Amino acid sequence: MTANQSPKTGYDALLTPQNSMLLLIDHQPFQFANLHSHEPTLLVNNAVGLAKTAKVFGVPTILTTVVEERGGLLLKGIRDVFPGQEIINRTTINTWEDARVVRQVAQAGRRKLIMAGWWTEICLAMPTIQALGEGYEVYIVTDASGGVSTESHERAVQRMVQAGAVPMTWMAVLSELQRDWARTETTEGVAEILFEHGGGSGAALQWERQLLGVGAGA
Secondary structure, three states, X not given: OOHHHOOXXXXXXXXXXXXXXXXEEOOOHHHHHOOOOOOHHHHHHXXXXXXXXXXXXXXXXXXXXXXXXXXXXXXXXXXXXXXXXXXXEEOOOOHHHOHHHHHHXXXXXXXXXXXXXXOHHHHHHHHHHHHHHXXXXXXXXXXXXXXXXXXXXXXXXXXXXXXXXXXXXXXXXXXXXXXXXXXXXXXXXXXXXXXXXXXXXXXXXHHHHHHOOOOOOO
């Protein structure tokens, strides 16, 4: 395959609401208790922001936990985004070894998989590497994922990139799905996500609305 044919280049390499699917993997208390690669509050903020992004754009989303009766329920902020949605509770450490996950992905018919998980080096790396081997394009959201140490996280990202994964951040996913501010059907939803999770970008947007007379927070 030449560089020009690679799915990592050209227009077709970009994410759209129609070609992508999100897997949120094991954002649970047990993993969070030993997560040291990122500042904890920021990581929770990013994971919830990513979940809300998928909801606004109608991106099919799979939620998973591993042995939640001992490892804890999925992060409340994510559950609140998808009330009533089935959460696949596995025994397999590798999400991709659970037939329910693989079946749901196949049924969706989308080849671009956006993935984030705790821990990066285990819960994210294993399904990413296996899905890549089965012909999926995997986009790993590195700032909504975290490992037991900075080194663990970085080595895992390096390993996945070497295998063919594309590293992204959650606000890059948000912007790529929006793509054009003329797509007004999602601009209000995007603005709300930025207000709540976008840090300085959200504050600046509030200010811009104030200056335009729209009203802060409108």
